[in-house]
Amino acid sequence: MSDFIAWMQACQSRMESVLADTLPPVHIAPQRLHEAMRYAVLDGGKRVRPLLAFAAGEVTGGTPDRVQFAAAAVELIHAYSLVHDDMPAMDDDALRRGKPTVHVEFDEATALLVGDALQSLAFDVLAAQPLADDPAMQLTMLHLLAQAAGSRGMAGGQAIDLASVGKALDLAELEFMHIHKTGALIRASVLLGAHCGTPDAATLAALDHYAKCIGLAFQVVDDVLDAEAPTATLGKTAGKDASHNKPTYVSLLGAARAREFAQELRSDAHAALAGLAAPAPHLRALADFVVERAF
């Protein structure tokens, strides 16, 4: 496990450095927008999506020098979505990763533009950086990220989430929402990392199944934490889902069964990795890492 922690810290440190270099510097106009973009992205979170990309790259021979740009693109999309989700028209949250959200620290108009500009930047990174020997493969990666971010991916999941407030979803409907809202981008993280190497179809299929399990597990664990952890530990306002009458895995299954479900998803994720030609120790450890947050 200590090897895993050292690997994780090395990836996080590399990610921070790539993101810092990718974001426009604050001395370039419009300075306040650039300051707010850096505030939204840097020094934040565990970088789970980039970690998944780096770990998937290891399976297909995608080197960190390439994967880092795919990882940065995914993290920029994730960061933009947090900024927009926190806005008053959406979740109206004042706290994120222990800091005031962007619209609180700056203002609503700036938060809107920060999200918009981060999304453009994500696609810019994928288009402009050398990610693959074959530019056609890079176009495939751009298509993959655009699908994951768009109305049939993350943005669509957010729309389904908004429409579900106060409604009695069943498990299948809740899963449908999360496959879009968080699952699509987690899947893109794994697949983009894999595309930086030379993946065959069987490997992509196995990684896709792994990513689906991890994506759901991530959400189940988030629901458990939201229901039980104090705000200070969480770094964001706790108990928001219950207070907004949003359906969650805890409200549908109870906390104990939700934890069990997360364990089952971890086992499924591990099983998907077992079929790979190459070992995938870091993907395996990441499945543990995602689930063990809840224990």
Added chain:
Amino acid sequence: MSDFIAWMQACQSRMESVLADTLPPVHIAPQRLHEAMRYAVLDGGKRVRPLLAFAAGEVTGGTPDRVQFAAAAVELIHAYSLVHDDMPAMDDDALRRGKPTVHVEFDEATALLVGDALQSLAFDVLAAQPLADDPAMQLTMLHLLAQAAGSRGMAGGQAIDLASVGKALDLAELEFMHIHKTGALIRASVLLGAHCGTPDAATLAALDHYAKCIGLAFQVVDDVLDAEAPTATLGKTAGKDASHNKPTYVSLLGAARAREFAQELRSDAHAALAGLAAPAPHLRALADFVVERAF
């Protein structure tokens, strides 16, 4: 001139059809989001940016079958920017193209997601459609659009615009704002259209200068119309700039000198085209079309 009108109508009709096919159908979930995306994009505007792309493609041998996707991508970015700009946190406008704006017709959260999803879709189109023989050229086009949309392009221009409300800008500062806010995407329209063919460096430089003149002329004319046309003609709330104490070409130059300035920019645009190896009758007519709205 009647040839030009027939050409324009053919392009507009092709554009409408490509956009209708590109936007997700309303029977696919999330249905309300897809309905709102179609509401925001279809049956709207003169499609000036697509027209510029088609006309620029003619100069470099970019066929309409290819240019139509580049044009759609640019129009989707433009449409997303209108949806977000109209929101209460930004310009707070209730009317656009004679219809209620998206956040009025639907709601603010939906408007936010519509803009976000339209931006993803724009990059998806550029990545997934066959736009160039060489995929590396297509990556260049994606980079071009991402730069035009991002914090050093359109989104940045919007930030500069917001920061300028109530301030006394001089002409150079006003131009700096508009080169970003509207100029960047108009430039991208022309250059993306040209990249669908086989442009040489001299042609790109001439088209770039043409696009800069047209982009500024477009804004100068917009300022004249905003100051003088009644709301019914404009299809959006007139006189908003003056009532928000925003600097405009009319407030800085007066309406008569602003009109003269638009004419000078048209002459500059025509001069840029005169140096091209191939004739560019539609780019020339578009320069007239943009400026003559004000007369």
